[in-house]
Amino acid sequence: MIISPPFLPTAGLTSTDDTQTDPMMAAVAEFELAHGIFPIAFDRRWHCGVHLMPNEQHEPVRAIADGEVVAYRIAKTAISDGRIDSTTGSPALNSNTGFVLLKHTSETGDGRTLTFYSLYMHLLDLVTQNGLAAQLNNPDADSSPIALAAWLLQASNPDPDGNYPVRPGNNLRVYRKDVLGYYGACHGQPHLHFEIFMTEADFNEYFVKDNRTQLGATSALTPESKDYWGCSYYVISNGQMFHSMPPGQTDSDHFPRLTDGQLASQSILYVQAYFHKGERYTRSWIDAGNGQMTLLTPTPVKDGFKHYEYQLYRRALELYPNCPSEGYELLRFGRILSTDLPTLPAGAAQSTWVAVTFNESGKQGYVDISQESVQKLSDADFPFFMGWQKIGDDNTPFDADGLCNFDELKKILHDVEPAGAPAKDEPEYKQEDVLSAYVKDKQAIRQKLQGFVCKAPSEWNSNHNATRYAALNEAGGFYAEQKDTNPNGYGDFIKFVEKFQFWDKTPLPSNEKLWFFHPLEFLRHFRKCGWLSVKELAQCIPRKVIDQTKSAAYQTVYPTGIVQWSTAFNRANKYCRYLNYAFRLYGISNSAVRLSSFLGNAIQETTYLSRTSEANGANLSYAPWYGRGVIQLTHEENYSRYGKFRGWVGSAASYRDSLETDLARACDSAGFYWVSCAKPTGREHNINSDADAVPVILQATLSNVCGVYNYHAKTCSIALSSMKFRVCKQFERTARAVNNGNPDSTNAMYGIVPRTNVFLASMAKLSDFIVDFNDSYMQKES
Incomplete structure (x- = not known):
């Protein structure tokens, strides 16, 4: 929406x-x-x-x-x-x-x-x-x-x-x-x-x-529904203990030392948690037993662990080694929403320790929100305590x-x-x-x-x-x-x-x-929802496209360079549900710039949502490890990294082809690529530098997350099309990061023009910018 x-x-x-x-x-x-x-x-x-x-x-x-x-x-x-x-x-x-x-x-x-x-x-x-x-x-x-x-x-x-x-x-x-x-x-x-x-x-x-929804209710319960969007909310009661350091995490850099404390037995603590520009923020209210909520945090409190959201992947690998993807969900949502993940073993591995403000003095402590006694909701539930x-x-x-x-x-x-x-x-x-x-x-x-x-x-x-x-x-x-x-x-x-x-x-x-x-x-x-309808996703596919190769496959798909509405809608309908789950899990839909940057790469790499593997992949020099998925994983190492993240047992060859045939995995693997970079650079485990703490793709996207994007019209230098196209230097950094791991690369890059076309069409649809891209980009329902 x-x-x-x-x-x-x-x-x-x-x-x-x-x-x-x-x-x-x-x-x-x-x-x-x-x-x-x-x-x-x-x-x-x-x-x-x-x-x-x-x-x-x-x-x-x-x-x-x-x-x-x-x-x-x-x-x-x-x-x-x-x-x-x-x-x-x-x-x-x-x-x-x-x-x-x-x-x-x-x-x-x-x-x-x-x-x-x-x-x-x-x-x-x-x-x-x-x-x-x-x-x-x-x-x-x-x-x-x-x-x-x-x-x-x-x-x-x-x-x-x-x-x-x-x-x-x-x-x-x-x-x-x-x-x-x-x-x-x-x-x-x-x-x-x-x-x-x-x-x-x-x-x-x-x-x-x-x-x-829970609109009209006077108490809050963890919903049975997997519907989730917006902020997370935790309802904490029963004299809950708060810890200065989670048990067994004394030497962990994930948990800066806080304060021990306890919630009064008659009190109820309400916590709002959300991610913004890579950081984790919380607000807290307390009901001391009189039915009145008192705000404990006049301004949102930023978590002491810097780049919290951008480090979720690394955090999940280290804290939940048996199934990092399940841990990733616990860290982002406070609960597991997916239904096809291996189950973490019972006990400490399931614990989800987060920092919250718990008293009128503004003291913070860690609490394990995985406990059943802690109710976990989101904005999708319309909880009463949010007014x-x-x-x-x-x-x-x-x-x-x-x-x-x-x-x-x-x-x-x-x-x-x-x-x-x-x-x-x-x-x-x-x-x-x-x-x-x-x-x-x-x-x-x-x-x-x-x-x-x-x-x-x-x-x-x-x-x-x-x-x-x-x-x-x-x-x-x-x-x-x-x-x-x-x-x-x-x-x-x-x-x-x-x-x-x-x-x-x-x-x-x-x-x-x-x-x-x-x-x-x-x-x-x-506006916190972020779930795209089929029609909204279809509008992100530009009406006119340019492909530098002018290959036979391209001309078969788009012989006139025009994407008809029915084609765009049918393809969006096939992918939409699975892409939305990936957007939600990996925080991609948290901003229009993130989502447009992702779609600019993913829609182009799938030849406008028509395929989930590289064309002629079996004949490539790195076959059978050619690219599969919506943002294509290549090479055995990257498939293995994804399998480890998902907690799958067996060789990468046992699940490799499923990234091409299973749309849920094709889309999820693209989200994994987005937050992990999928190309080891030796930097992702180094948190001594602010720049190195942020995955390279996100660095490229974030550098201009609030900036005004500069678009320049150009004409093809060779006879590919009479259509003028536009370039965007800010988006080009993201595209290069996805394509070769280096946002500052200046080498010739395949697909930069069609990627930019999709990015611009997506920005016109998803952002609040008023952009006049005319019919070359705007896709309208027929």
Whole structure:
């Protein structure tokens, strides 16, 4: 699942903060406004989206994921909320009714399909928009990350009441990062109203069915499911002991000395662990028995063993010699997710000692998380202690009139501090003022609200207007108080509201409630997923390819140099599941640069996912040890190293051919190559030098992990193709490291052009960079 926020400012592409795991989401969070808080509006009604306003009006609104258009409205001009422009004396055109509603279906794991919707409301009208940003003379018919597509530039005439029509999607498709418009305003307040929601059926299928997640649970258990992504979490209790040094590891450089200690018997320790830029980080919270969690680590704590993630391979070899690959999983996940590994012998060999902060003084000690008493989860489980709360009909703070009850809200937030609640007999506006100040001015409360997953009616469905706004026209209500001076006030207000509403023009359920997420929290969470759908992987195969050999085999596969969508999809479908398991196990999908660098090599080496061995391998001088797998292992030594890592018994010849015939092994061996280098250089066991501590392939990739990649167009020097191709010096270092073990080599290298083509196509698909590579690279569903 590849997803991103509706704005992609350049400030979010990099960060100087090494602990900032998602600088783009941090940048977009700064756009959230105080008058559009999720899930409570200023008037105590449901507000199931957020209001976002970038610093620059010309920052485009973009699709957050690939999807299909459900409905949309293009307005030629803005409308008025009834206020008069003091300069012209005419009604102020201060509100925008334009919107786009998208449906997204993607995958978050093996057999785990997620269907959800995103709404972009108050998009700028065409008149104002055309004065803001020049549009292309020949715009794309359906989608473009560079400019508005043709369908977004066509406004119908309004009806006699000034309402612009809502149009059905009619099979229109968009892709992540496509421009949808620019943010407009409502009541003169510039912003984009942004929502993410799910229908009841889709929500139950993903979150409830077969207990696939722990959303709504009040305790945490290690799941039976092998579904895993994002951060790891450990729940530690029962007076657990912490050690300054794991037993038997006194002389090990893997375990810097820490502190002995013990958890109080009534306390529960919650630990979050994750890898970032090669280091291992943790955060800890403690519940001292009162049901309240106290943060022990104001900033994430970096493990004392440097380059922890990059040294996982070496660590696994030394700590789990009987089956390093199983140990590798324990070190990365805290549990074993694979099902085809030899089993480590019981006892000390299975122990997984990790450093955690365990008390208010910030002391760290080692704990063995392999114990059954330690519960082990991931972000895939939506654990309650990370703030996720399911707000349904049984625990909603909203009453029958659709107004939020202050006391009930405080109760589900576990907030026991006095907050100046108004007396019950005070006017309604006092209730609104107090609640508005409560949710706006307390950052801790707003943070808790971000974890709410709310079952609520849509404000864009006119069927709910009578319930939602009835109090405004009842005794003491805003419009009831104006009956004498503004007798049509309530009716005019409802007409204004209906100009934005569109629900009856969509195929969505007309009377049921929906499940809403804080949209930025939803994005922040699922951006950790990293599992590619088949369609997403297929888009990483460039539409046009160049192969320097122009061999007969190549011309048979791609006689025109064009990869058709059906070909790309079918090949991606064959490999996708197994590649995803390798991406997850070896941390390859932890960043777009890592994943694009891997695919740039793997897709080229498999001749665009068509084979798992070198062409004509049996006739090569080093046969029968020719290259097999997605990133091809060659020579007997490297096959033996892989077998040792997997814990296989027998000669390398006994399993050698399986790397060609078994897709799971073909993909897993490529992940092994990526983290081990598979070419002994005499450096991988030397940790005296920072550079030597990082495997050579990762050195090449990491050197520019946050940099801006420089792409230069070139033309073939010999008559291979009329297509111009691009070079990227940063990626070339990774490709050379994979190909010959030396990222700084300057020798002629086979396949550098097609590898770069795939890398660029993958970066265009997977990263947050806006790259215009035109049809030479972009693969679209036909």
